[in-house]
Amino acid sequence: xxxxxxxxxxxxxxxxxxxxxxxxxxxxxxxxxxxxxxxxxxxxxxxxxxxxxxxxxxxxxxxxxxxxxxxxxxxxxxxxxxxxxxxxxxxxxxxxxxxxxxxxxxxxxxxxx
Amino acid sequence: xxxxxxxxxxxxxxxxxxxxxxxxxxxxxxxxxxxxxxxxxxxxxxxxxxxxxxxxxxxxxxxxxxxxxxxxxxxxxxxxxxxxxxxxxxxxxxxxxxxxxxxxxxxxxxxxxxxxxxxxxxxxxxxxxxxxxxxxxxxxxxxxxxxxxxxxxxxxxxxxxxxxxxxxxxxxxxxxxxxxxxxxxxxxxxxxxxxxxxxxxxxxxxxxxxxxxxxxxx
Numbered sequence: 001x002x003x004x005x006x007x008x009x010x011x012x013x014x015x016x017x018x019x020x021x022x023x024x025x026x027x028x029x030x031x032x033x034x035x036x037x038x039x040x041x042x043x044x045x046x047x048x049x050x051x052x053x054x055x056x057x058x059x060x061x062x063x064x065x066x067x068x069x070x071x072x073x074x075x076x077x078x079x080x081x082x083x084x085x086x087x088x089x090x091x092x093x094x095x096x097x098x099x100x101x102x103x104x105x106x107x108x109x110x111x112x113x
Numbered sequence: 114x115x116x117x118x119x120x121x122x123x124x125x126x127x128x129x130x131x132x133x134x135x136x137x138x139x140x141x142x143x144x145x146x147x148x149x150x151x152x153x154x155x156x157x158x159x160x161x162x163x164x165x166x167x168x169x170x171x172x173x174x175x176x177x178x179x180x181x182x183x184x185x186x187x188x189x190x191x192x193x194x195x196x197x198x199x200x201x202x203x204x205x206x207x208x209x210x211x212x213x214x215x216x217x218x219x220x221x222x223x224x225x226x227x228x229x230x231x232x233x234x235x236x237x238x239x240x241x242x243x244x245x246x247x248x249x250x251x252x253x254x255x256x257x258x259x260x261x262x263x264x265x266x267x268x269x270x271x272x273x274x275x276x277x278x279x280x281x282x283x284x285x286x287x288x289x290x291x292x293x294x295x296x297x298x299x300x301x302x303x304x305x306x307x308x309x310x311x312x313x314x315x316x317x318x319x320x321x322x323x324x325x326x327x328x329x330x331x
Contacts, residue, residue: 006123009124009125013125021117028116037266038264038266085265087300095301105123105124106120109116110117111116
């Protein structure tokens with residue numbers, strides 16, 4: 001369900017940015033989404049399809065990069081991606097880790113032409 | 114062709130409202146706790162017991178998030194606490210703007226702690242910063258000990274986990290040790306308070322946690 005709210009938020013940003021490119025259509029949207037966000041790709045694409053319908057962005061290609069969860073370890077200094085969302089250093093097994101990636105909800109690129 | 118590298122935060126509109134809420138809470142010196150749990154996890158009952166235990170209802174303010182009805186707000190209102198019902202309609206979470214609107218008409222002058230009882234759901238509410246000081250996951254034993262692994266974000270973002278309905282343990286296959294280990298996997302630092310509003314067990318620990326958290330603000 002939160003995919004639809006996120007799609008609406010993306011559509012608002014697209015509308016705002018489109019004003020800087022009058023007469024052009026949005027042809028490509030590139031998103032970066034962290035694995036923590038539990039975003040279902042199909043649901044987000046469906047939501048974007050609904051909110052962008054009948055707008056100049058309706059035919060834009062949607063690309064989504066999913067960013068793995070990554071931690072930095074206070075014990076050994078490693079910065080590692082995690083296979084699963086378990087907060088343990090994959091190098092040394094330390095538990096004093098900080099999440100450094102995996103919560104992204106970003107528009108990385110918009111292409112107008 | 115114009116390609117623009119934007120790097121815009123998708124949630125920026127929500128986050129801007131969350132900042133306004135944070136500023137208001139700071140100005141009024143109010144601790145805001147965002148309670149997140151499934152439907153039926155016992156969030157409202159825990160709040161009722163909290164107010165009974167703590168007294169002086171003028172110190173508290175509750176925002177009740179629900180998709181429909183004001184049943185929960187009526188229950189909280191009977192405790193003598195100021196309460197606003199936030200009915201989200203189709204939406205499965207409360208966002209920062211809804212919180213901002215809910216402050217209207219309340220001075221917060223005597224308020225020390227705001228409890229936001231989010232819409233029953235372990236996924237979407239975790240995504241939305243509402244300007245709170247702490248998210249708290251409320252999970253009941255009946256939901257199963259594997260839930261931290263299924264909903265890692267809400268547990269990772271929480272400052273506290275409250276396990277409710279521990280009086281049901283004799284009737285369930287809920288393994289307390291496995292649950293604690295699962296919570297530690299997704300958030301090694303988060304404390305767990307185990308409670309039963311039927312027997313009253315653990316409620317004092319929860320009340321103490323709130324008092325300590327509030328005093329950390331001053």
